[in-house]
Amino acid sequence: MRDALAILRKDLRIEWRTRESVSSVFVLGVLLLVVLTVAQDPEAEQAPALAPGVLWAAFVLTGLLGIQRTFLLERENDCLAGLLGAPIDPASIYVGKLAANVVLLGLVQAFVLPLVGLFLHLDLVPALPGLIAVCFLGNLGFAALATLFGAIAVRVRAREVMLPLLLLPLLVPLLIGAVQATRGVLAGGLVLAGGGITVLAAFDVVFTVAGWLLFAYVVAP
Amino acid sequence: MPGPPVRAEGLVRTFAGTPVLAGVDLALDAGEVVVLLGPNGAGKTTLLRLLALLLRPSGGRLALFGEDATRASPAVRRRIGYVGHESACYADLTGAENLAFYAELYGVAPARVRDLLDWTGLDGAARRPVRTYSRGMTQRLALARALLHEPDLLLLDEPFSGLDPEAVAQLQTRIGELRTAGHTILLTTHDVERAVPVATRLALLHRGRVAWTRAGGGADAATIVAAYRTVIGGRA
Numbered sequence: 001m002r003d004a005l006a007i008l009r010k011d012l013r014i015e016w017r018t019r020e021s022v023s024s025v026f027v028l029g030v031l032l033l034v035v036l037t038v039a040q041d042p043e044a045e046q047a048p049a050l051a052p053g054v055l056w057a058a059f060v061l062t063g064l065l066g067i068q069r070t071f072l073l074e075r076e077n078d079c080l081a082g083l084l085g086a087p088i089d090p091a092s093i094y095v096g097k098l099a100a101n102v103v104l105l106g107l108v109q110a111f112v113l114p115l116v117g118l119f120l121h122l123d124l125v126p127a128l129p130g131l132i133a134v135c136f137l138g139n140l141g142f143a144a145l146a147t148l149f150g151a152i153a154v155r156v157r158a159r160e161v162m163l164p165l166l167l168l169p170l171l172v173p174l175l176i177g178a179v180q181a182t183r184g185v186l187a188g189g190l191v192l193a194g195g196g197i198t199v200l201a202a203f204d205v206v207f208t209v210a211g212w213l214l215f216a217y218v219v220a221p
Numbered sequence: 222m223p224g225p226p227v228r229a230e231g232l233v234r235t236f237a238g239t240p241v242l243a244g245v246d247l248a249l250d251a252g253e254v255v256v257l258l259g260p261n262g263a264g265k266t267t268l269l270r271l272l273a274l275l276l277r278p279s280g281g282r283l284a285l286f287g288e289d290a291t292r293a294s295p296a297v298r299r300r301i302g303y304v305g306h307e308s309a310c311y312a313d314l315t316g317a318e319n320l321a322f323y324a325e326l327y328g329v330a331p332a333r334v335r336d337l338l339d340w341t342g343l344d345g346a347a348r349r350p351v352r353t354y355s356r357g358m359t360q361r362l363a364l365a366r367a368l369l370h371e372p373d374l375l376l377l378d379e380p381f382s383g384l385d386p387e388a389v390a391q392l393q394t395r396i397g398e399l400r401t402a403g404h405t406i407l408l409t410t411h412d413v414e415r416a417v418p419v420a421t422r423l424a425l426l427h428r429g430r431v432a433w434t435r436a437g438g439g440a441d442a443a444t445i446v447a448a449y450r451t452v453i454g455g456r457a
Contacts (some may be wrong), residue, residue, distance in 0.1 A: 006325040014313045019349075073311065077351075081275050082309030082366065086326040087295035221277045 002090040007096025010102060014073060019105055021066040028065055029112050032058045036121040047120040055116045056175055059135075060142065062112065063105050064164055067146045071154035080154075084219060094147060094215035098208070101143040101150075104171055109135045122186075130185035130193060130210035137200035138178040141207055145170055148211040151218045174203045223280035225250050226300075226374040226405045227272060233280035234267050241267045243429030244281065251373070254396065254406040256416040256437065258445075259426035260453050266306065268426065269376045272407065273303035299327065302372035306379060308363035310351050316362050317347040322370060327370040337365040342391075357388035364395065375399060377408035379436015381415045393419050398430070413449060417442045427452050 015021055040046075074080040083093055113131065117124040124131060146167055153163040181196025182216045190197070227249035234242040242264045247314060249255055260266050272277045274293050283290040288297050310319040320334040338344045341361040346354065360380065367375060377396075381389050396401065396419045399406060410416045416423065420437030423445060432452045435445065 006322060008310070010314070010318075010322050013318070014311060018312050019394055073313075076312055077310055078305055078307035079309050079311055081270075081273075081303070081305055081307075082323065083326075085273055085298065085303055085309075086323070087299040088293075088326055130397060215387070221275055 003092040004096035011100035090216035141203040144207040231281035256420040302367035312352040
């Protein structure tokens, strides 16, 4: 746990100093939301039905961009060799990177969510507690899978293409659950979001445990 | 922990079916400074990455401190320090932050970071991002990182590469200090002139095998160069 915390602190310090992921994600997020909402040009009554899809499409696409960076910084100067040469459990690298990605993706969500409300003229405040819960569950599942596949993609040549190709098909259950849960929360609160939340929670447990167990094999020499 | 730092027997490593190491036999005893010579593509970096446990052998046997390298424990990993072609330091962190991060991973006291910054002469630049360091400063920081946990076996891959004569002299002095302190060192280079003064033994890696070994110490660099050229066909 101490090693994971050290990796988390290091990643967040680098991000705070460079703001590379956050700034690129900010620009992409705005552009995506503009494109997705302008393309639909929804009427006021259509907006609640459209919001979950727009929210999660924007989140996944901006998140993909942001998450690539966490392993790319290990590639620069061969820092991955420094980590793998250290006498630490590879699972703690996974946990540290996962935690850093959850924080980063949380920032993405904190930015994307109000913009969805703004662009679709939706008052999200009454549903905010439920939305935060759904966003956290979606964030954790996405980060669990992306951290594992980010470690694979960073070692191949076409890494920018490889990560979305590996990740997006496996994210389909998470996206279905997240959109269902968000729609339920917007329609009437957490009670209506039960099915989607169950899918999200199951996805989180399966892929967090799988990532924790498999990471050592993924980064093995 | 029993066993010599390195025992390699018939060590093989292939990449996509192409053998880079084709049966390396090499033994390092405690306190030795062995310089591994060889032309580009001889397999020097591959051998060092195997010894640093960053690669797995495709064949043969490798024991580090008496333990099979394919099942090396964290305790063995902790006894190894490795400086590769790149520094393994984060460009956007300062020198001090990089060392503090690795010190935490190795369970080393923060005071050791200050000692090493002082020893490498980087104390004045400790609060600057590594991105602003010169090649020589980066190399010294990488050496400090590898020495944080006081490893018994230090692996240095082309440590003289890209350094000016003053930085080379400083590095040679520091390698001498480490040898005196009892560290076992294996360093690779194709620069015979710079390697001979620090070596207790020299070995030539050619076509994935150790072609010869010679005693270092008072060895004449010209003789070593001649022996090197004889094996590799004039490319020194």
